[in-house]
């Protein structure tokens with residue numbers, strides 16, 4: 001806990017998704033408190049960007065990542081894709097190819113209530129990634145699920161369009 005402001009300067013980055021400021025979630029919580037919800041579920045920080053934030057886009061799917069792949073292939077404009085995979089660790093909802101597509105399309109990050117694969121490569125990408133864990137088994141590609149719906153993860157409502165902030169301490173979202 002510090003008295004420093006929530007934002008600290010960050011080295012400029014060429015990526016269109018890059019924020020010029022890196023937000024520390026603990027400091028942000030101290031500033032804004034109950035305006036924000038905190039997700040208690042212990043996500044791992046798995047991307048090359050540890051601090052990321054942006055407007056929320058959403059996907060709800062179960063062990064099928066076709067919607068995740070298709071949305072991350074469209075312009076992200078600095079958004080964070082939150083994927084509710086119901087916490088399933090049985091299949092990976094994102095690997096390094098889909099993550100590289102997210103980088104190329106200007107997404108700030110991806111939060112997955114589920115698993116990824118290709119941890120080593122994803123850790124090298126300039127992308128924020130939070131997920132519960134990893135599994136080398138791939139997902140189905142049928143396209144089952146929904147996009148841009150409000151999600152309920154760990155008792156926290158995540159509204160499409162709300163701002164989300166992530167860092168190694170956790171995940172904060174506007175109520």
Ligand SMILES: O=C([O-])CC(=O)C(=O)O
Nearest residue numbers: 094095096097098138139
């Ligand atoms: O295609 C998939 O299911 C995930 C994957 O391996 C990748 O993104 O590289």
